Amino acid sequence: MTQHNxxxxxxxxxxxxxxxxxxxxxxxxxxxxxxxxxxxxTDFESFRRIVQTAERGLFAAFFLGEGLRxxxxxxxxxxxxxVGRPDAQxxxxxxxxxxxxxxxxxxxxxxxxxxxxxxxxxxxxxxxSGGRAAWNIVTTDNAWTGANFRRGGYLDHADRxxxxxxxVETAKRIWDSWETAKGPVRRVLHEGQHYTVDVTPxxxxxxxxxxxxxxxxxxxxxxxxxxxxxxxxxxAHPKFEAAVxxxxxxxxRSLNAGRGANAVQIxxxxxxxxxxxxxxxxAKKEWVRSLQIxxxxxxxxxxxxxxxxxxxxxxxxxxxxxDPVVEETSETRGSGFHGAKARQLADQWRAEAxxxxxxxxxFVTSKTARIDATFTGSYAAVADQLAEYAKVGAVDGFNIxxxxxxxxxxxxxxxxxxxxxxxxxxxxxxxxxTLRENLGLATPVRSADxxxxxxxAL
Amino acid sequence: xxxxxxxxxxxxxxxxxxxxxGAGWDxxxxxxxxxxxxxxxxxxxxxxxxxxxxxAGRANALxxxxxxxxxxxxxxxxPELDTVYTEPFHVSTQLASLDYVSGGRAGWIATAAEAxxxxxxxxxxxxxxxxxxxxxAAAIEVSRRLWDSWEDDAVIRDVATGRxxxxxxxxxxxxETPADFAGAAYSVKGPSIIPRPLxxxxxxxxxxxxxxxxxxxxxxxxxxxxxxxxxxxxxxxIRDVRSRLGASVAVIAELDVVLDSRGQAAAGRVAxxxxxxxRYVGTAAGLTDLLESLLTEADGVRLHPAxxxxxxxxxxxxxxxxxxxRGALRPPxxxxxxxxxLGLAHPASRYADSSTATxxxx
Numbered sequence: 137m138t139q140h141n142x143x144x145x146x147x148x149x150x151x152x153x154x155x156x157x158x159x160x161x162x163x164x165x166x167x168x169x170x171x172x173x174x175x176x177x178t179d180f181e182s183f184r185r186i187v188q189t190a191e192r193g194l195f196a197a198f199f200l201g202e203g204l205r206x207x208x209x210x211x212x213x214x215x216x217x218x219v220g221r222p223d224a225q226x227x228x229x230x231x232x233x234x235x236x237x238x239x240x241x242x243x244x245x246x247x248x249x250x251x252x253x254x255x256x257x258x259x260x261x262x263x264x265s266g267g268r269a270a271w272n273i274v275t276t277d278n279a280w281t282g283a284n285f286r287r288g289g290y291l292d293h294a295d296r297x298x299x300x301x302x303x304v305e306t307a308k309r310i311w312d313s314w315e316t317a318k319g320p321v322r323r324v325l326h327e328g329q330h331y332t333v334d335v336t337p338x339x340x341x342x343x344x345x346x347x348x349x350x351x352x353x354x355x356x357x358x359x360x361x362x363x364x365x366x367x368x369x370x371x372a373h374p375k376f377e378a379a380v381x382x383x384x385x386x387x388x389r390s391l392n393a394g395r396g397a398n399a400v401q402i403x404x405x406x407x408x409x410x411x412x413x414x415x416x417x418x419a420k421k422e423w424v425r426s427l428q429i430x431x432x433x434x435x436x437x438x439x440x441x442x443x444x445x446x447x448x449x450x451x452x453x454x455x456x457x458x459d460p461v462v463e464e465t466s467e468t469r470g471s472g473f474h475g476a477k478a479r480q481l482a483d484q485w486r487a488e489a490x491x492x493x494x495x496x497x498x499f500v501t502s503k504t505a506r507i508d509a510t511f512t513g514s515y516a517a518v519a520d521q522l523a524e525y526a527k528v529g530a531v532d533g534f535n536i537x538x539x540x541x542x543x544x545x546x547x548x549x550x551x552x553x554x555x556x557x558x559x560x561x562x563x564x565x566x567x568x569x570t571l572r573e574n575l576g577l578a579t580p581v582r583s584a585d586x587x588x589x590x591x592x593a594l
Numbered sequence: 595x596x597x598x599x600x601x602x603x604x605x606x607x608x609x610x611x612x613x614x615x616g617a618g619w620d621x622x623x624x625x626x627x628x629x630x631x632x633x634x635x636x637x638x639x640x641x642x643x644x645x646x647x648x649x650a651g652r653a654n655a656l657x658x659x660x661x662x663x664x665x666x667x668x669x670x671x672x673p674e675l676d677t678v679y680t681e682p683f684h685v686s687t688q689l690a691s692l693d694y695v696s697g698g699r700a701g702w703i704a705t706a707a708e709a710x711x712x713x714x715x716x717x718x719x720x721x722x723x724x725x726x727x728x729x730x731a732a733a734i735e736v737s738r739r740l741w742d743s744w745e746d747d748a749v750i751r752d753v754a755t756g757r758x759x760x761x762x763x764x765x766x767x768x769x770e771t772p773a774d775f776a777g778a779a780y781s782v783k784g785p786s787i788i789p790r791p792l793x794x795x796x797x798x799x800x801x802x803x804x805x806x807x808x809x810x811x812x813x814x815x816x817x818x819x820x821x822x823x824x825x826x827x828x829x830x831x832i833r834d835v836r837s838r839l840g841a842s843v844a845v846i847a848e849l850d851v852v853l854d855s856r857g858q859a860a861a862g863r864v865a866x867x868x869x870x871x872x873r874y875v876g877t878a879a880g881l882t883d884l885l886e887s888l889l890t891e892a893d894g895v896r897l898h899p900a901x902x903x904x905x906x907x908x909x910x911x912x913x914x915x916x917x918x919x920r921g922a923l924r925p926p927x928x929x930x931x932x933x934x935x936l937g938l939a940h941p942a943s944r945y946a947d948s949s950t951a952t953x954x955x956x
Contacts, residue, residue, distance in 0.1 A: 170753045177749075178789055180664065180695050203687070203787030206764075213785065215761045220749065220789040222691035223684070229657035230695035233628060234664050248681065252715040260654035264624050264661050283783035284683040321650070332717030338650050432756030 148387045148397040150529025154522060154561050155575060156553075157197035157241070157403055157535040158190045158545060162221030163207065165504070166407070166537050167544075168427040169218050175542045177218055180230065185542040187231050190238055193549030194563050196574050197239035198231065199272060199350075199370075199535060200224035204248055204281045209436055210445065216433045225261050232265035239571030240265050241350060243272040246303040247296070248285045251326070252335040255310040258347045259339040267343030267570035271307075272350040272370060275300045297357045302328050304349070304365050311346035312582055313337040344570035345580050350403075363389035366400055367577050370535055374404035374509045376521075379530040401532035401575060407510045408536060410547045414514050421512050424539050425501050434497040441478055451497045455486045509537075515547075519555035526561035532575075607924040608889035609640035609935055610914070611672070611846065611896040612906070615652075624661065630902055631662040634669060637910030638918065640926055640935055641670035643703060643896060648711065656688050663696035670932035672701035672799065677733035678726060679707055679716045682769075683782055686737035690791040698792035698931035702737075703799045703819070704810075706730045718778075725776040727809040732771050734798055734814050736782050739767035741795050742943040743785035765945040793933045794941045799846070802835045816936060817844035819896065825849065825872045825884055832891045844893040844936050849885075852900040853878055853908045863900060871898060878912035885913070886922045893936070 161167055162177055175182045187198050203221050206213045213219070224242035232240060240261065244254055262269035275296040282288040306326045313322040317340045326333040351358070351366035362369045363386060373382040379402070387397045409424055411417040429437070431451035439446050443461040460478035489499045511518050525531050538544025556562035568574050617630030634642050642662065646655035655673035662671055671692065675685050693700040706726040707713075713720040721729055748763035767784030771777075802818035804810050818839065822831040828847050835845055850873035852860040860875045874881055888895050899905030917923045927934060 169751055169758055174751075178694055180697070184664065204683075205783070206785055206787060212761050213759070213764050215757045215759050218758055220744065220759070220787065222694055222788055223687040226656060226660045226688045226691035227695060229660035230663045232624075233661045249684075250679075250681075250716040253680065257654050257657065260657045263653050264627075264657055266624065283781065285681055285782075286778070286780040288780065319650070334714040334717070336711070338648055338652060340651065430756050 145396045145398055146391065148383070148529065150527065151532065151576060152526055152529075152561065153563065154526045154531070154556065155196040155403065155533030155563070156190075156193065156548070157199055157239075157533065158186065158195055159199040159201070159405065159535050159537045160186060160541070161218070161537055162201060163203070163217065163219050165217045165428050165433055166539060167218045167541055168424065168539055170427050170430065171540065173540060173543060177541060178220060178222065182542040183227060183231060184234055186538070186545060187235055187238060189542075189545045189549055191235050193545065193553045194566060195238055195545075196533065197241050197270065197535075197571065198228070198235075199241040200227060200243060202243040202245055202274070204245060204276065205284050210439060210443075214436070216430070216436055225257055228269070229261055229264055232261070232268065235268075237268070237566040237569075237574070239268050239270055239348065239574065241270040241272050241348075243274055243352075245274050245276050246300040247276045248281065248287065250333075251303050251306040251331065252310065252324075252333050252337075255307040256337070256339065258307070259311060259337070259342065262342035262344065262347045263339060267572070269342070270348035270350055270368075270571055272352060273300060273304060273366070274352060297353070297361045299328075299330050301361060301365065302326070302330070306333055308346065308580075310335065310337045311341065312580075314340040315582075317341070342570075344572035348571050348575065348577065359386060359389055360393070362386070363395065363400060364393040367572075368401040368403055368532070368575065371402050371404040371531075372509075374406045374511075374531070374534065376525065376530060378508075379404060379525065380528065383530055399578075401577070403533045403535045404531055405509050406534040406536055407539060408518065408548055408552065409510060409512045409539070410515055410518060410552060412514060412551075414517060417512050417514060421510070428539065429497060429501045429504065431497060434500040437500045437503070438496060441481060443478065449496060452495045455482075455489045455496055455499060457486075515551040515555050519552060519559055522556060523559045523561045607922060608892060609894040609924050610638075610885070610917075611641035611643055611670075611894060612639045612909075613643045613645060613896060613898045614658075614902065615645045615898075616902045617658075627658060627661060628665050630906070631666055631669065631671075633906050633910065635666050635926075637906065638914045638923065638926055639669060640894070640924065641672055641701070641896075641932070644671070644673040646674040646676065646705070648709065656692060659700070660692050660695050663692065663699070666696070666699070668699075668926045668928050668930070670699045670701055670935055671696050672703055672797075672932070674703040674705045676705050676707045676712070677730040678721050679712050679718060680733070682733040682736035682780075683740070685733060686740040686786060687788055689737060689796050690741060690786065690788045693791035693793055693796055694788075697929060698933075700791070700793070701797040701799060701932045704730055704734055704804075704815070705800070706804060721777055724808065727804055728772075728775055729777055730800065730804060731810045731814060732769075732775065732780075734810065736767065736769050737798075738795060738814075739769055739944070740782070740784055740786040741791050742945055743767050744788075744790045745943045745946055746790050746794065749789055765943075790943065793931050794943070795933075797932050797936055797938065802839070802845075805843070806838055812839040812843050815843060816938060817846055817893070819846050819848050820892070821848045821870060822872050823870075825874050825888075828872050828888060829891045832888075845891075846894040846896050847888050847892040848872065848896055848898070849874055849888070850898045850900070851881065851905055851909075852876075853881065853905050855904045855908050863904075865900070869898065878908050879916075882913050882916045882920075885917060886920055889917075889922050 228240040309324045323336045349366045350368045351362040352370040354372050373379050390399050409421045434451045449456050612634050617627045644655040644658045659671040659673040710720045743765045745763035750760045764785045769782040771779045797816040799817045800815050802820045822828040848871045850871045852875045854860045
């Protein structure tokens with residue numbers, strides 16, 4: 137609501153600059169664990185090392201995901217990829233004491249958290265870090281995840297954004313509740329379909345007013361939700377043309393939501409494989425891919441769609457001629473795949489792999505989403521490429537998933553960042569103390585309407 | 595969880611904890627939290643605790659403890675976390691994460707929120723009476739099972755077979771609230787989303803009033819916090835609790851402290867509401883004698899200073915050095931764990947020798 141008071145601009149103006157974020161994934165095949173230099177995924181030193189490298193490279197933000205249930209494979213925890221990660225806000229609170237400027241972004245779910253509790257913990261992180269906290273808002277809708285929580289169950293897929301929006305608006309009212317650092321404090325009431333809140337919030341506003349809001353959904357509903365509520369969208373469209381299209385779409389949605397054309401920033405997920413020369417980078421990419429999708433992972437990838445063991449198939453041979461077990465691939469495996477399409481998909485993939493002459497391993501490597509998100513090349517060439525994004529404002533920055541922990545940002549910080557700075561498209565210092573200031577976001581204005589509502593509610 | 599067998603001989607010497615309430619939120623600058631926890635550590639305190647009682651301006655206790663983790667080496671970091679209106683799965687993960695960021699120096703004061711406001715904030719029915727202990731017992735059991743749900747050596751990074759983890763060393767917790775559970779029944783499947791904490795199991799502390807027959811079982815906790823109305827009554831209360839709960843549970847006495855400081859008499863600084871805890875008001879020398887005597891009865895004493903800056907200064911200059919000289923305090927161990935401090939061995943996972951790995955159908 138507070139965003140309505142922001143100066144509205146109808147035309148999008150590129151900032152001409154890029155920001156970097158780093159997403160420490162902690163799960164899945166993007167992070168390679170088989171290399172000699174692959175470090176611990178849980179030791180605090182891994183987190184300290186990489187966040188301090190990011191800060192040396194003037195990164196705007198450090199992201200952590202949220203684990204709610206371990207991914208499973210054929211009824212058991214998935215064994216082949218990196219897995220096992222800390223609670224996001226606990227780790228970020230610890231990192232707050234060893235960093236000064238970088239934003240600390242916690243991915244948190246609106247289904248398996250309570251609004252008053254989550255808003256309080258995010259406020260805490262924001263105060264503890266001196267105004268550097270952010271919330272990456274995600275939704276979940278499956279019962280399989282709910283098995284770890286009191287509330288169990290799940291939401292209708294169609295309802296999840298409605299629920300998320302009520303949740304976020306309640307959180308914003310909680311963050312809006314202190315008039316000054318000394319009070320007075322407004323009580324916040326919400327009675328909704330999914331939860332009820334009656335709380336007198338305990339924490340004042342932070343140096344950046346309230347945590348910055350990121351959002352990652354990509355469906356039309358997700359985009360509209362971001363256009364109404366978020367400060368930054370963590371998008372899935374890093375390719376230049378797709379990024380430009382996505383910007384146009386988001387600007388239209390932001391204007392539609394009554395916000396300015398520049399109100400919502402865009403940072404696509406991305407991966408960088410860099411070297412002094414193009415040839416070296418290409419060779420490095422081969423090596424990275426071979427470790428991301430090893431022979432067992434390639435077969436396992438097909439197994440989650442086939443719903444059966446395929447270990448007798450040669451990863452360097454053709455796709456299995458055997459058909460998927462349809463009933464075994466129903467939705468509760470954490471793969472996000474819906475089973476009815478399994479046989480059709482298998483036929484399609486076999487045809488595609490045969491056409492292109494791809495083995496199981498080559499095919500699976502070509503199928504992973506990160507292909508589109510990877511920038512490969514010499515430092516200078518990739519810097520030229522990124523400068524184009526900055527010039528037209530295709531994105532506001534990139535959220536980088538390092539493929540190596542904890543040294544995966546070294547190349548970027550030591551070589552790419554200086555190239556970008558030379559081109560005038562990357563910050564040369566942290567411009568402010570808070571994440572909001574460093575991202576160039578406007579400070580929310582406390583809503584008068586909200587005050588009237590709260591008084592009535594009392 | 596501790597047994598007489600796995601508590602090593604700690605001798606006569608005890609430990610001192612200090613509640614760091616006020617640090618990092620009274621002035622709005624969290625650098626003061628770093629200063630306070632470092633001052634407590636260098637004074638020789640063995641543990642710092644972080645209250646989470648709902649007070650305006652007080653940030654989340656677990657996050658305050660986590661913030662202190664990377665800047666300290668020796669002191670145990672022990673936040674309060676509610677068991678009634680929180681998600682046990684999140685609580686377990688948060689505490690395990692605290693253990694990682696502190697290098698194995700984390701503990702948990704499990705509390706059971708009684709205030710109706712706590713229930714209203716999350717839209718739940720108010721839990722009261724005997725149901726509070728049921729909620730606490732269930733949440734502690736969930737955490738303990740989840741902490742065991744990855745065996746210590748579950749991450750194998752076996753390049754030859756392509757396995758990052760050994761799935762046979764991960765286990766479903768399969769917790770369900772008991773049939774007589776008064777609150778809304780729930781279940782927690784597991785395994786945890788984080789590997790086993792560095793300590794295996796974090797030490798769990800609770801108020802002695804929450805532990806015992808008909809409450810949280812004594813073997814669910816590692817230490818209890820014992821309260822009495824006056825310092826004189828503490829020793830008898832400690833003996834009562836010991837006879838009620840047995841020798842496997844460490845006993846920590848609770849003491850409010852107001853000291854003479856810089857020519858100002860303590861009595862003149864006594865202020866604020868009654869806390870229900872015994873309060874010592876007087877000289878540093880008198881406190882030293884009281885603590886020496888209490889530590890012959892209790893395993894440890896937790897001090898609640900009237901003012902963190904004033905009392906901490908007096909304690910570090912006058913009280914702790916003298917107690918050390920008298921041999922009343924255990925030497926702090928750099929990079930030691932909280933379990934080490936309590937004399938608890940690293941426990942094997944409850945699932946370690948079972949064949950109930952996460953096989954299909956389990």
